[in-house]
Amino acid sequence: MSMRAGRELAVVAWGLVLLAVCAATPAAGGAATTVSAAPHDGQHDFDFLIGSWKIHLKRRIRPLSGSNEWVEFDGTVVCRTIWNGLAEVEEFKVDSPEKNIFIQGLAVRLYNPNTRQWSIYWANSKNGVFDAAPQTGQFEGGRGEFYGQDTLDGRTIYVRFTWTNTASPAPHFEQAFSQDGGKTWEVNWITEQTRTEDSPVSRAQEAHGLP
Numbered sequence: 439m440s441m442r443a444g445r446e447l448a449v450v451a452w453g454l455v456l457l458a459v460c461a462a463t464p465a466a467g468g469a470a471t472t473v474s475a476a477p478h479d480g481q482h483d484f485d486f487l488i489g490s491w492k493i494h495l496k497r498r499i500r501p502l503s504g505s506n507e508w509v510e511f512d513g514t515v516v517c518r519t520i521w522n523g524l525a526e527v528e529e530f531k532v533d534s535p536e537k538n539i540f541i542q543g544l545a546v547r548l549y550n551p552n553t554r555q556w557s558i559y560w561a562n563s564k565n566g567v568f569d570a571a572p573q574t575g576q577f578e579g580g581r582g583e584f585y586g587q588d589t590l591d592g593r594t595i596y597v598r599f600t601w602t603n604t605a606s607p608a609p610h611f612e613q614a615f616s617q618d619g620g621k622t623w624e625v626n627w628i629t630e631q632t633r634t635e636d637s638p639v640s641r642a643q644e645a646h647g648l649p
Contacts, residue, residue, distance in 0.1 A: 480556065481549050483577040484526045486604045487517040490634040495532070498626035501615050502590060511537045515631065524549045548572075558584055558599065573599050580604055585620075596620050608632060 493515050499507045513532035520527065530543035542563035549556050557572040575584035582601035587594060596616040603610045613627035 477554060478576075478578070479551075480554055480576050481523045481551065483549075483582065483604075484517075484547055484556070485519065485523065486609060487515075487526065487528065488519050489517060491515040491517075491631045492634055493632075494630045496628040498624075501626035502595070502617050502624060509537060509539070511539050513541070514634075524551070556582075556584065573597065575599070577601070577604070590615065590617075593617065598623060 491514065493513045494510065495513060496508050496510050499505065499509055511532055511534040513530065513534075515528060515530050517526055517528045519525070526547040528545040528547070530541065530545060532539055532541040534540070544561045544563075546559045546561075546568075547556050548559070555574055555576045557574050559568045559572045561568045569588070571586050571588075573584035573586040575582065580602070582599070582604070584599040586597045588597050589595065596619065598614045598616070598620075600612045600614070601609060602612075609631050611627075611629040611631075612625050614623040614625045616623045
């Protein structure tokens with residue numbers, strides 16, 4: 439190819455680029471057609487849990503072992519918010535002598551307004567310390583998913599918390615484990631909740647004639 443022919447091709451190519459740019463640029467005074475949606479502020483996403491609850495639980499006895507044997511028991515939960523919704527504290531209690539199950543737990547949920555994510559920390563009265571790493575995640579479309587890592591029988595696993603039915607009187611919670619890096623999940627803990635009649639939220643609903 440001659441140098442002149444090369445220059446002519448370059449001019450043509452540059453002209454095509456300018457045409458493409460002009461076609462993609464709105465006319466003067468025109469408004470942009472694409473508007474970015476405001477990011478979701480999840481500061482109050484856990485407000486549905488505020489108050490007192492009766493809970494019915496199902497726990498897989500030997501998770502990730504191939505066993506499908508479950509145990510069921512009941513307990514109570516009391517949740518309160520602090521820091522104007524930036525944090526929530528949950529007191530969890532199960533006392534089931536017939537099942538030989540006694541659990542006193544504490545969950546602390548912290549909201550990071552910069553990342554717009556929640557971190558969930560769990561402690562059990564048996565050891566008196568929070569888990570080494572929190573579950574982290576957020577709500578989208580009324581569904582909350584929170585992920586972390588733990589160990590089970592000496593092996594590292596992934597842990598997933600899932601909240602659904604959060605706009606109903608009976609929120610649903612599930613915990614699941616994964617031993618293949620999150621490709622497959624096995625549910626091992628299910629919680630169904632019913633708000634107690636003496637809950638502050640229940641009293642407020644009754645005062646306003648709400649269900």
